[in-house]
Amino acid sequence: MCGLFGIYEHSNAVALTETALKLLQHRGQESVGIASSEHGKISHISGMGMVLDVLTSQKTKQIQGNTSIGHVLYSTSGTSTVQHAQPFVFDSKYGQIALAHNGHLTNATVLREELEKNGAVFQSNSDTEIIVHLLAQSSEKNTIDRFLSVFKKLEGAYSLLALTEDSLIVARDPYGFRPLSMGILDGKTMVSSETCTFLPLGGDFVRDVNPGEMIVINEHGIKISTIKKISKPAYCSFESIYFARPDSLLYGNNVYAVRERLGKYLAQKHPIKADVVIGVPDSALPTALGYAQESNIPYSIGFVRSPDIGRTFIEPNSEIRRNIMPIKLRPIQRNVEGKSVVLVDDSLVRGTTMNVVVNLLKEVGAREVHVRISSPPMIASCHYGIDTLIDDDLIASRCSIDEIMDYIMADSLAYLSTQDMLKALDLEKRSLSYCTACFTGEYPKEAQPDLVNLKCHP
Numbered sequence: 001m002c003g004l005f006g007i008y009e010h011s012n013a014v015a016l017t018e019t020a021l022k023l024l025q026h027r028g029q030e031s032v033g034i035a036s037s038e039h040g041k042i043s044h045i046s047g048m049g050m051v052l053d054v055l056t057s058q059k060t061k062q063i064q065g066n067t068s069i070g071h072v073l074y075s076t077s078g079t080s081t082v083q084h085a086q087p088f089v090f091d092s093k094y095g096q097i098a099l100a101h102n103g104h105l106t107n108a109t110v111l112r113e114e115l116e117k118n119g120a121v122f123q124s125n126s127d128t129e130i131i132v133h134l135l136a137q138s139s140e141k142n143t144i145d146r147f148l149s150v151f152k153k154l155e156g157a158y159s160l161l162a163l164t165e166d167s168l169i170v171a172r173d174p175y176g177f178r179p180l181s182m183g184i185l186d187g188k189t190m191v192s193s194e195t196c197t198f199l200p201l202g203g204d205f206v207r208d209v210n211p212g213e214m215i216v217i218n219e220h221g222i223k224i225s226t227i228k229k230i231s232k233p234a235y236c237s238f239e240s241i242y243f244a245r246p247d248s249l250l251y252g253n254n255v256y257a258v259r260e261r262l263g264k265y266l267a268q269k270h271p272i273k274a275d276v277v278i279g280v281p282d283s284a285l286p287t288a289l290g291y292a293q294e295s296n297i298p299y300s301i302g303f304v305r306s307p308d309i310g311r312t313f314i315e316p317n318s319e320i321r322r323n324i325m326p327i328k329l330r331p332i333q334r335n336v337e338g339k340s341v342v343l344v345d346d347s348l349v350r351g352t353t354m355n356v357v358v359n360l361l362k363e364v365g366a367r368e369v370h371v372r373i374s375s376p377p378m379i380a381s382c383h384y385g386i387d388t389l390i391d392d393d394l395i396a397s398r399c400s401i402d403e404i405m406d407y408i409m410a411d412s413l414a415y416l417s418t419q420d421m422l423k424a425l426d427l428e429k430r431s432l433s434y435c436t437a438c439f440t441g442e443y444p445k446e447a448q449p450d451l452v453n454l455k456c457h458p
């Protein structure tokens with residue numbers, strides 16, 4: 001996860017970046033930062049917390065510049081402290097550089113050891129700092145060669161924005177694990193983790209940054225280079241199911257439409273006699289609607305969500321996640337009392353949240369709760385930028401479906417198969433290839449993680 005936004009040479013760059021980060025807040029709620037360049041000098045601010053709290057007007061006045069990059073963080077490596085807030089800004093022998101990264105490097109350990117042998121001193125345990133040191137130690141003389149040679153050394157997932165004193169640099173790893181799109185506003189180039197930022201800013205979507213592409217934007221124009229070509233990209237399937245906003249266009253598909261289709265397939269494959277279909281807010285609501293349409297069971301709103309409490313999945317601490325649920329979600333008794341309920345959610349990771357949610361419904365009188373999950377059982381860790389925990393913490397890696405059903409106290413439980421999930425993602429029609437490693441345990445060949453333990457045990 002993490003959200004990125006950048007804009008090149010726009011007179012309102014800082015304010016636009018701030019607004020875009022608010023629109024990307026769902027991708028990270030731990031920290032936020034903006035870096036901006038003016039006359040070859042980079043200024044920046046960052047802090048722990050939500051965009052609205054950190055980027056106050058007093059603070060944003062401190063940074064100036066027509067080219068800006070911004071970042072909201074959800075950490076998958078490193079601890080949750082202000083040292084990890086991005087963009088990272090550092091001085092190098094080639095001038096100042098600001099760096100914002102979404103993803104996770106699978107060869108971080110090897111690269112870090114090599115860098116330390118060469119005298120690098122790390123300030124954090126973030127894998128993004130590895131990129132900082134690689135750039136600082138590079139002997140390439142010009143910007144394009146320097147960045148290109150560094151990107152060629154990276155393995156795993158990176159969607160990345162960098163600001164030098166005169167250029168905005170954009171890169172996406174050869175597999176394209178994490179999304180990154182380009183837009184245009186007043187003739188100026190924008191780059192964003194998701195397309196949902198472009199329209200509210202008054203701009204338009206242009207195209208996705210292609211997997212393996214590095215784009216350098218400066219006063220000489222736009223120069224595109226290839227980092228590395230891979231025969232089959234591995235777009236993250238879980239982005240469409242859970243992370244992305246429904247008003248984004250992801251890999252050419254509208255996310256809302258994908259989720260509605262997931263719900264329809266779920267209803268076809270796992271029907272049940274029930275009185276009402278509800279979804280766990282927010283990401284599963286279109287999926288629940290799709291299930292209701294296909295099954296002809298009435299759709300209803302099952303929960304009120306407290307607006308100030310963020311996405312549970314991306315809370316870094318599992319204790320916080322569990323305690324937050326009964327405050328974050330309140331069941332609407334009137335809509336479920338005495339009823340047999342189909343409860344649709346996008347995923348079941350640890351099972352702890354679903355256990356609380358099912359209990360909340362039963363406490364207010366739901367007669368039966370039938371849980372339907374619009375993704376396959378999650379059995380393996382993600383090593384590409386999403387914190388799905390180690391394999392043993394994933395409930396489906398050690399428990400059967402019946403055991404999980406008992407644990408979450410549901411009356412029935414069913415998942416969508418990998419094949420049906422891929423159908424809903426429109427794989428065949430669009431000839432796209434997705435990463436499904438967390439559901440299948442099959443990691444893309446040339447992006448194997450350092451450590452893989454896929455054994456399922458009851």
Ligand code: SF4
Pocket residue numbers: 177235236237238239381382383384385386435436437438439
């Ligand atoms: S392992 Fe899962 S979450 Fe990670 S990139 Fe692949 S599909 Fe996405």
